[in-house]
Amino acid sequence: MSNAAGGESGASGAAGGAGGRLLKLFEAHRLTPTQRRIAHCLVRRAGDAPFLSSVEVAELAGVSQPSVTRFAVALGFDGYPALRRHLREVAPSSTAPEVGCNEYQQAVIAEIENLRHLAAVLADPGPVSRAGALLAGSVPLPVLGLRAAGAQARGFAYFAAKVHPDVRLLDEGGTMLADRIDAAARAGASALLCFALPRHPREVIDALAHAREAGLTVVTVADSAFAPVAAHSDLLLPAAVGTGLAFDTACAPMLLGRVLLESMCDELPDAQARLEEFDAQAAARGVFVE
Structure with a gap:
């Protein structure tokens, strides 16, 4: 399809x-x-x-x-x-096309290729390391993702909140988005992480431009180095999406987000202690079924 x-x-x-x-x-x-x-x-x-x-x-x-x-x-x-x-x-x-493969298999194979390309890009860990340091040093840390990118932003913010003292998820647009960016900047934020996937909402581009005007360094995970958000990003990390199905698949951007989390944890000296504290509290409350 x-x-x-x-x-x-x-x-x-x-x-x-x-x-x-x-x-x-x-x-x-x-x-x-x-x-x-x-x-x-x-x-x-x-x-x-x-x-x-x-x-x-x-x-x-x-x-x-x-x-x-x-x-x-x-x-x-x-x-x-x-x-x-x-x-x-x-x-x-x-x-x-792969001989004998149906359209679903071809979509999976194409996504595997996207992951292989991401692995090749990560042979140079420099950009991800720089991004991790920027994100770890920003308190609070606003994480932006609208529409198709909302799931990536929410996933990152969910895990980042376990190790970072103040993560602020920005996954809703509207006139209050600029207000929330301003509030983060006033509270001491120095960087903003954005997940930007196609189709790219104009509102995201406007938000990134506003964030930079507010003095924030913009780190963006996007589907291409030539995505419309590139001109409004200080550090862009590309991870291709799969386009063989009716709706794009985003395995590579999701994995790159987890890599960024790992890099950020490396820069947070109390990350392990925070994780252990969460595990102890979760066990005491019976949060998870073992």
Whole structure:
């Protein structure tokens, strides 16, 4: 089943391995905001990218056809046809469906590829370590995630509250969102963690811009380094979503959130003591069935 264009999911067909190769190609160049939008579109449609015409890419990205041509030239190609030939040369194996696999199995296989790409990215632990230090040092720590990203934000906040003294979940939009960000900043917050997944609500972009104006350092977990939130993030950690089903799957962003929790715990000297205290209290109250 392909993705519904109007739902919370993104466009269908992205393969983890192909998306990783596209990211490496695009990240090696300085791109304009319009070109980043095209790059984000191609990463999201990594499985289809080698076969899309420049007109189709323009329609999907919401830009003009000449913008797609200029994008290809900015990457060092003579034009879009040369870029498409290159994509066909570097990504044919990842676009081929697994023989004998049904659509559900293919979705799982694509998600496994996303996790493999995340593992490769984490070979350099520097960005996650920096993020962990920023999050641990922010008291309170606001955690933002709206719509599709709400589950990731709630999951992170639930576990983070066991080791961090003051975690504030921001999973509802509206006019009070800016007020809650301001309140966190006044209370001493120095950083904000955001989970941003497609489709990206405009409200999240506005909230991140407001957070930075309030003096907060924005750490973002997003589906791509070219996601719309990138321009409003101080440290962006990408983790691809699976797009083979009607609604996106977010195994890699969820796992990256847990990795961030581990990094944050490493920076909190009393994290282990807090966990032990929670376990003792939970046992005394009979919270869990053993």
